[in-house]
Amino acid sequence: MPQTIAFTKGHGTGNDFVIIPDADGELDLTDDQVAILCDRRFGIGGDGILRVVRSAAIDEGAHAAEVGAEWFMDYRNADGSRAEMCGNGVRVFVRYLLEAGWAMLGDAPLAIGTRAGVKAVTSSDLGFEVDLGPWRVEPGDVLVRARGIGAPRPGLGIDVGNPHVVVALPDEGELEALDLTALPQLHPEPPAGANVEFVVPSDPLVRDGVGLIRMRVFERGVGETLSCGTGVAAAALAVREWAGAAAPDRWSVDVPGGTLGVRMPEVDGERHVLLSGPATLVYSGQVALA
Structure with a gap:
């Protein structure tokens, strides 16, 4: 019996994502499943997947949880491969957290865990601003x-x-x-x-x-x-x-x-x-x- 999951479609300047809420880290999406979900003819369609998971719920989020980032952005490319970071994706990720009532964004930055480290997100005139860190x-x-x-x-x-x-x-x-x-x-x-x-x-x-x-x-x-x-x-x-x-x-x-x-x-x-x-x-x- 196929498993049915909830999703939301979002984008940042046309860079589009399938957002999958998985707060407790119960989903283990295969590369093929990610690719099908992102397929524009046979799936929902998107440039990638944003899995919304608590940092403490997955091994990759352990450091983020230690430094106070409650949420981890598990970003997957459209072919299923894991990516370190996505600048448009993290803004869409934060938009989802706010709309879902899972986070608040006030005067202090909102910390988001990624495979490229913890990123601080604030509000800006254009929408959201993310500190990508040193380069x-x-x-x-x-x-x-x-x-x-x-x-x-x-x-x-x-x-x-x-x-x-x-x-x-x-x-x-x-x-x-x-x-x-x-x-x-x-x-x-x-x-x-x-x-x-x-x-x-x-x-x-x-x-x-x-x-x-x-x-x-x-x-x-x-x-x-x-x-x-x-x-x-x-x-x-x-x-x-x-x-x-x-x-x-x-x-x-x-x-x-x-x-x-x-x-x-x-x-x-x-x-x-x-x-x-x-x-x-x-x-x-x-x-x-x-």
Whole structure:
């Protein structure tokens, strides 16, 4: 007899998720079950799964529970693979907690456990803002081959809790010409793979102290998505790195699904990257697990 579970569909700038409440950690979704739920023809459809589980209920949440994060975001890509973090996903996750009455968000940040550590979420003018923590620029270039842009291009590796490679393109024509139905090839291939962002700086790059860029992304384990929160942060960090010391610490990033904000303030003596944007719940229902 198939098991029937509750779900909610949500998205952050078009990056969409199947949210599954499992407070006590009773579900053990297989990769195939995740893939079917995320299938846009045979399932609910989504770029990934957000399982809402108490940190104390699963082994991966032990540290989060110790430091006071009640809830753990068990994020799975659309192919079933486990991912470290999802910037859009964590905002949608918080929206779900608030709507379900499982958490409150006041003056103090709400701590959410992830595989990339505990993330602090606050309210913002765009919706919610999540502190992704410190970042790391990876040494050396990665050569990126992508269908539709001809010769391979150099990419910069940026780690924001999960791995990214950012490629600069000269104009919007090349950005539009990209065919991201095919997996971009990375040389050398990062050990855990990477999300790949293709970025075009605006002209002028900075307006009223805010950097402006446009981006498309291929997410590992998913394909092209309308938005990628950590990818937006990585893209802004990469362009800031290329632009030099005079580059701003605030960025506005346009993706096919909307606009997200990025800040790079100093927190406890080190630079953090913060991502802000909307989070929307679309509908709820029940589904039978195959």
